[in-house]
Amino acid sequence: MEWIGVIRHGESTGNVAREAAESGGHDVIDIAERDADVPLSPEGERQGRALGRWFASMPREQWPDLVVASPYRRTITTAALALPGHPRALVDERLRDRELGVLDLLTTHGVANRHPDELVRKRRLGKFYYRPPGGESWADVLLRLRSLVRDLEGRRVLLFAHEITPFLLRYLLEGVPERDMLAYAHNSTVPNGSLTSWRRQDDGGWALEREFDTDHLVAHGAEPTETADATTRSA
Template identity: 50%
Template sequence: MAVRELWLVRHGESNGNVAATRAEIEGLEVIPLDARDADVPLSDTGREQAAALGEWLAGRRGTIDTYWASPYLRARETLALALAASGETTVLVDERLRDRELGILDLLTRTGVARRHPDEMARRKHLGKFYHRPPGGESWADVALRLRSFLREVLEGPGESTMMVAHDAVVMLLLYVLLPLGEEELLAFAGEHTVLNASVTHLVRADAGWELVEFSDVAHLQREGADVTAHPGSPDVEPA
């Protein structure tokens, strides 16, 4: 039985999101964060957002067949907290849903990238956002490649409805693969839209292919009184 409905969720606000935003505002070169990216937990606000997501899920109990999460702690925590009251215990984790890896630019702010790696800024300008691969890291095209591999397995089922909890770049690139979009279409969409923390993006599969029903919906956060937060993407790209 093929999957015909997808719910794509960005993790709730993380301590890394908060630290990165503060570092950008203060003009720091390096984000003051001790944990590796995979181990960064949710902030207090992120936990509230995950609980609000859980209220949203409670109204859809029994309608989502499978739950997938990025192996990164902030994604797993978001899904675990959201499912805490539902009795659902089966969560599948796949490393292909992990966040984009930044290599030598990891933990650098935009100021830090400009001062420490001006050559990479120039190379990124030449190659463009989609194909620029920081040394030791991934381009958006690299992430899309691993997501194609993931989808080939997941979209064959089991079940007809699946939720994936991952990261802003992953949500954007799933849209790129599924709708599908070209490079220019993706960059134009990403330039005008933000994947908010704990937001829900909804797609359905029709005869002509996948259709986007709702993008980055946060009505569930507003109903439950949780803060709506948007944090910029990685420092070698414009916010997306």
């Protein structure tokens, strides 16, 4: 690989529901579907179509020669809107969002109210290694992401994934220490439809090229949204 990028999916109905639940002080996020089936919101669809106009406007040599999407509906739809009919478009379950187990659908308030013992465990273990019952830690997600990156075969590879993915790729590709990566994630939100990318250096390492870039959305008629995922915030 010479270049690797990750686009966070467009805004989903789950993102909107989480924002409403958090701001309303509710314990539970009102989402009927399982996480894998949550669709894009109307704004998310506009972001996906803006991505499509952006790719259509650029020279083909700047296109990715391999596209890999998380198996979740919101990421597959975003990829399909951005690069319809791409000849090398794959879906890989290793790129899926973090699984929260017993904390699924709970807001920050809900976790504190219903599972205070888990907050104690999280503080003791640290966010990187804390695994909610039936769920995954950040380290678990990193293990499958590391496996996926090793298997990628392409000069320019573009991933369609989730908010957690750019943070973990900084750890994996750049060697950003755990503490620094988690502090950075705590103070940052990855905009929906944004691009983060890295370019291979002469020494074989990776250098950050773009970070949470949304200029393409604005240029092609969509507004960026900064709606956080429960997988990086609530648990």
